[in-house]
Amino acid sequence: MGRGDGYDDAAGALRGLVREAGECLVLDGALGTELEAHGADLQDELWSASCLVSAPHIIRKVHLDYLEAGANIITTASYQATLQGFQSRGLSSEQSETLLRRSVEIAQEARAIFVEGRSKGPYAGRENDGSRERRPVLVAASVGSYGAYLADGSEYTGDYGRSVTKEALKNFHRRRLQVLADAGPDLIAFETIPNKLEAQAYSELLEENDIRIPAWFSFTSKDGANAASGDPITECAAVADSCRRVASVGINCTAPGLIHGLILSIRKVTSKAIVVYPNSGETYVAETKEWVDSAGASGTTDFASCVGKWREAGASVVGGCCRTSPATVGAIARALREADAADVFYRPKPCSLVFSQKS
Ligand SMILES: C[S+](C)CC[C@H](N)C(=O)O
Ligand SMILES: N[C@@H](CCS)C(=O)O
Numbered sequence: 001m002g003r004g005d006g007y008d009d010a011a012g013a014l015r016g017l018v019r020e021a022g023e024c025l026v027l028d029g030a031l032g033t034e035l036e037a038h039g040a041d042l043q044d045e046l047w048s049a050s051c052l053v054s055a056p057h058i059i060r061k062v063h064l065d066y067l068e069a070g071a072n073i074i075t076t077a078s079y080q081a082t083l084q085g086f087q088s089r090g091l092s093s094e095q096s097e098t099l100l101r102r103s104v105e106i107a108q109e110a111r112a113i114f115v116e117g118r119s120k121g122p123y124a125g126r127e128n129d130g131s132r133e134r135r136p137v138l139v140a141a142s143v144g145s146y147g148a149y150l151a152d153g154s155e156y157t158g159d160y161g162r163s164v165t166k167e168a169l170k171n172f173h174r175r176r177l178q179v180l181a182d183a184g185p186d187l188i189a190f191e192t193i194p195n196k197l198e199a200q201a202y203s204e205l206l207e208e209n210d211i212r213i214p215a216w217f218s219f220t221s222k223d224g225a226n227a228a229s230g231d232p233i234t235e236c237a238a239v240a241d242s243c244r245r246v247a248s249v250g251i252n253c254t255a256p257g258l259i260h261g262l263i264l265s266i267r268k269v270t271s272k273a274i275v276v277y278p279n280s281g282e283t284y285v286a287e288t289k290e291w292v293d294s295a296g297a298s299g300t301t302d303f304a305s306c307v308g309k310w311r312e313a314g315a316s317v318v319g320g321c322c323r324t325s326p327a328t329v330g331a332i333a334r335a336l337r338e339a340d341a342a343d344v345f346y347r348p349k350p351c352s353l354v355f356s357q358k359s
């Protein structure tokens with residue numbers, strides 16, 4: 001599987017974890033909007049990253065709430081944490097890098113509290129309902145897209161302008177990615193990617209920087225067929241498929257009603273694990289930093305009833321994005337347990353369908 005450089009493809013690492021979790025990993029829900037629900041003020045260019053300075057205790061509490069709700073994976077508060085963003089606020093590069101590392105440490109602290117002091121291993125020794133003795137509990141370092149840094153909602157349009165080349169995106173993300181990887185997360189979550197160009201930039205960075213932490217690439221979509229920019233989702237997913245550092249590919253911060261079709265499209269171009277974590281179906285208004293009802297969407301986070309269908313279509317990592325909550329994640333975890341108990345859902349064969357065998 002490797003290329004003689006001691007690195008095996010990342011999909012294999014995730015394969016074992018999905019299997020240990022019972023063929024589906026539960027991802028957490030919103031971090032940013034859940035911090036807001038706890039009183040944090042996100043009316044800021046740094047959005048949730050401002051809480052790394054002002055409210056790390058709330059971040060830790062939200063991580064813990066998701067673990068208690070049944071999440072296997074918690075995602076760090078680094079979505080909009082960038083060296084460039086911190087430095088524009090007058091922080092030194094050293095202080096900025098410390099904050100990036102802190103985002104991973106806070107999640108690791110929450111995990112350590114959850115597993116009652118067993119901070120070394122990525123497992124919980126107990127289960128709320130006693131149904132599983134051990135379950136994987138993982139920390140994913142969030143890397144928000146360049147559009148997140150711009151703070152103009154362009155992670156939902158993919159319109160970065162012509163001057164933003166692949167090289168510019170690589171230069172923007174390079175040091176941030178290295179600092180996050182060096183902090184020792186279990187996974188790296190490239191989230192809310194709106195276009196193919198940024199996926200190509202990430203893919204090249206992972207190789208060039210020899211990042212050995214399994215990554216996922218997760219795209220946004222507004223129409224159920226294309227990434228937010230209009231690039232076909234099949235082309236975007238194919239970029240992720242061809243990168244051996246990528247363990248999983250999927251969709252986040254997208255309306256729940258679009259998810260099923262997108263899974264089917266992605267499945268056509270990859271056998272890697274598919275990750276999905278939709279938002280509430282509401283639309284983000286960057287000017288006011290508020291969420292509004294979209295036509296046909298009522299801001300519901302009650303999409304757990306769809307989880308069986310998504311799993312049947314091929315998703316094996318499922319959670320929630322903006323405006324979802326620990327209650328959403330609890331419902332997802334329950335839906336998956338019920339599916340296990342009923343044993344009615346499609347079970348992809350490990351090593352043949354869900355995971356890449358390519359090098
Ligand atoms: C995931 S979006 C809701 C994050 C906030 C956005 N990048 C902004 O700053 O407006
Ligand atoms: N992990 C981020 C994604 C924003 S789209 C968050 O939940 O805040």
Ligand SMILES: [Zn+2]
Nearest residue numbers: 253279321322
């Ligand atoms: Zn989101």
